[in-house]
Amino acid sequence: MNASPTPTRSTRSTRSxxxxxxxxxxxAVEQVDTTFLESLLGYNARRASLAVxxxxxxxxxxxxxxxxxxxxxxxxxxxPGITSRQLCGSLALLPPNVVxxxxxxxxxxxxARQPHPxxxxxxxxxxxxxxxxxxxxxxxxxxxLEAEVAAKLTPAExxxxxxxxxxxxx
Amino acid sequence: MNASPTPTRSTRSTRSxxxxxxxxxxxAVEQVDTTFLESLLGYNARRASLAVxxxxxxxxxxxxxxxxxxxxxxxxxxxPGITSRQLCGSLALLPPNVVxxxxxxxxxxxxARQPHPxxxxxxxxxxxxxxxxxxxxxxxxxxxLEAEVAAKLTPAExxxxxxxxxxxxx
DNA sequence: TATTGTTATACTCTATAACTATA
DNA sequence: TATAGTTATAGAGTATAACAATA
Numbered sequence: 001m002n003a004s005p006t007p008t009r010s011t012r013s014t015r016s017x018x019x020x021x022x023x024x025x026x027x028a029v030e031q032v033d034t035t036f037l038e039s040l041l042g043y044n045a046r047r048a049s050l051a052v053x054x055x056x057x058x059x060x061x062x063x064x065x066x067x068x069x070x071x072x073x074x075x076x077x078x079x080p081g082i083t084s085r086q087l088c089g090s091l092a093l094l095p096p097n098v099v100x101x102x103x104x105x106x107x108x109x110x111x112a113r114q115p116h117p118x119x120x121x122x123x124x125x126x127x128x129x130x131x132x133x134x135x136x137x138x139x140x141x142x143x144x145l146e147a148e149v150a151a152k153l154t155p156a157e158x159x160x161x162x163x164x165x166x167x168x169x170x
Numbered sequence: 171m172n173a174s175p176t177p178t179r180s181t182r183s184t185r186s187x188x189x190x191x192x193x194x195x196x197x198a199v200e201q202v203d204t205t206f207l208e209s210l211l212g213y214n215a216r217r218a219s220l221a222v223x224x225x226x227x228x229x230x231x232x233x234x235x236x237x238x239x240x241x242x243x244x245x246x247x248x249x250p251g252i253t254s255r256q257l258c259g260s261l262a263l264l265p266p267n268v269v270x271x272x273x274x275x276x277x278x279x280x281x282a283r284q285p286h287p288x289x290x291x292x293x294x295x296x297x298x299x300x301x302x303x304x305x306x307x308x309x310x311x312x313x314x315l316e317a318e319v320a321a322k323l324t325p326a327e328x329x330x331x332x333x334x335x336x337x338x339x340x
Numbered sequence: 341t342a343t344t345g346t347t348a349t350a351c352t353c354t355a356t357a358a359c360t361a362t363a
Numbered sequence: 364t365a366t367a368g369t370t371a372t373a374g375a376g377t378a379t380a381a382c383a384a385t386a
Contacts, residue, residue: 286344
């Protein structure tokens with residue numbers, strides 16, 4: 001979480017070849033050249049997501065919600081009766097890892113497991129009244145945070161960015 | 171790594187409030203509505219980076235390189251003599267976690283630690299001849315992979331995407 | 341006194357195998 | 364036979380504290 005991009009130094013890269021054995025006086029690096037990595041989509045996407053997530057972590061701490069918790073609660077809020085399996089499919093989570101997560105949210109009285117109407121193996125997930133109240137605030141905070149992070153962009157740029165990101169993972 | 175976005179269902183969200191106690195017949199969810207999450211920059215950035223990274227993992231497996239290894243070797247390639255501390259600063263890694271990583275790369279004869287010219291505490295990192303050969307191939311593969319992932323975008327869109335991502339984390 | 345590299349260690353995240361009850 | 368939820372557990376990733384050598 002202490003990322004600090006420091007480009008500059010467009011001097012030549014990949015210089016003479018110091019084989020492990022030839023240990024003559026080697027030059028020191030002043031400014032780290034990250035131009036190659038910065039040309040890669042994966043590197044930039046990861047850096048951007050880390051930047052956003054670090055702000056997310058700060059702002060959601062008062063609610064006691066990690067990004068996963070927020071995502072899960074948000075899906076339950078907008079999809080009352082959603083099953084654990086559906087959560088896994090939508091959020092790329094694995095079933096065993098969701099169990100403890102849901103148990104914690106249930107103990108906090110934010111969600112309730114109710115019998116599924118057509119499948120007695122499954123459980124339908126619902127927000128409790130407390131969960132609904134929390135998520136109203138949390139989603140407002142998320143939208144607000146979004147606005148702040150996106151303040152570095154114009155509204156048009158933000159729309160473009162979201163559209164292009166979706167094209168990448170679609 | 172089994173992400174599968176499934177939007178659609180723009181019907182109303184957040185319906186009636188089933189408190190934990192009132193357990194009347196609850197509706198089942200057919201199509202999961204992810205529209206709210208999809209409106210968030212962090213969610214989309216993370217999804218996009220996961221998508222790119224999963225392809226990266228496949229293509230770099232033949233070289234025995236994880237994304238971190240590739241990033242480290244790439245920085246060493248373009249910054250001969252870079253120190254462990256500088257790697258940490260540029261890649262948001264923590265010093266204790268870099269030690270084992272570098273040890274492994276050194277055992278594989280891909281890098282060599284050489285005495286730093288001006289600081290006897292530090293070690294300058296350099297690619298060995300084998301490391302240089304590997305990275306020539308690996309960076310070529312990375313650029314190729316980049317082109318494939320970005321095939322979902324026009325060249326202009328890719329340029330725009332990179333520019334906007336940089337603005338987000340800058 | 342501060343910093344580089346390092347060890348030891350703990351905590352979180354992610355992944356696999358296997359069980360149960362229903363389908 | 365296959366699937367939903369669960370348990371137990373292993374492995375990777377990420378974090379903090381503390382020490383020796385050097386600045």
